[in-house]
């Protein structure tokens with residue numbers, strides 16, 4: 001049976017090495033602060049409170065050099081640090097191989113030092129984690145003693161802090177693993193004493209379900225007035241059902257200065273009326289439609305056709321879409337490659353029975369083009385225009401034209417305003433040979 005993390009801290013534990021594996025963090029997440037190893041930072045504070053020295057490193061595979069070390073953490077510890085314990089973090093189950101690589105590396109470098117793995121993958125699939133990574137122990141869930149502490153932000157070079165006002169969620173949606181990772185619903189009444197940076201990112205699964213959300217937002221409004229904070233964002237989408245019941249929350253969110261609110265829309269197209277209501281509440285609170293984003297899960301129960309209809313609705317409302325490709329909670333690999341033009345199969349990544357590889361790529365492309373049109377207030381998107389493949393004069397002439405005019409002259413003009421069949425021919429190359 002797995003031990004508690006605290007049980008691994010012995011009287012003679014003097015130093016602990018904290019490791020972020022070589023996760024393939026996508027470039028777009030760099031500004032998004034999605035992958036701060038917050039669990040390790042909390043452990044660091046806990047260990048320091050016990051007078052234990054800590055070092056945070058990034059394990060990098062030479063064979064897969066990339067630029068995903070966005071925090072510029074020191075790379076792989078050299079022998080100048082002699083840990084008594086090594087803690088490796090994990091995120092998605094389908095990134096398990098990066099965790100295994102890190103464990104293997106440190107077990108070779110320090111054969112006598114126990115290596116623990118914690119985090120989301122470790123909590124969701126503890127048995128798999130233990131056997132596959134060959135770590136000494138798996139730490140399940142959160143470490144209570146560390147949860148109360150302010151994370152050791154001095155170990156990372158960031159200008160923001162992450163805050164959880166709640167753990168768990170009041171709901172149990174079928175597609176979501178929150179109830180397995182954080183089975184207990186807990187919440188804070190106040191966060192003002194936790195604020196140490198001017199930029200705050202909420203990591204709550206369901207922020208506005210916190211029964212004390214109004215109190216917390218009022219605290220933030222006060223701190224904003226005193227110029228103690230200047231930027232707030234929530235990583236997850238808001239639970240719009242709560243916004244409908246308590247529209248006053250939207251006004252408070254706006255007053256805190258919270259940017260880019262997201263509404264979650266995981267249900268069917270028949271929910272459109274409710275989603276429209278939720279967007280209107282945010283509009284009435286002062287958010288422009290294009291600042292708002294609708295969070296959508298695809299490659300799940302709703303098929304391509306229904307998802308693209310939902311996308312068209314979002315265009316009608318003038319809002320952007322934050323898309324999320326579903327992977328099962330027990331999926332231990334994901335080699336989806338958006339650049340593979342010839343396509344991939346279920347052997348490469350999870351494809352839901354209601355979806356195809358082609359449909360997934362097509363929907364993803366639709367979302368990208370949709371968002372570009374919303375952000376730039378334009379009626380159509382063209383990859384040829386975007387890649388500067390259209391003669392400059394023609395490009396200038398039609399860039400801001402209506403779709404009806406553009407489509408006669410720009411071969412791949414695509415409008416977000418209508419539903420797109422999964423198998424539509426994106427443009428007839430024979431009509432526009434000179435561009436192909």
Ligand code: SF4
Pocket residue numbers: 169170171172173176177178179205206239
């Ligand atoms: S509301 Fe969101 S966080 Fe809560 S269970 Fe559903 S999907 Fe998960």
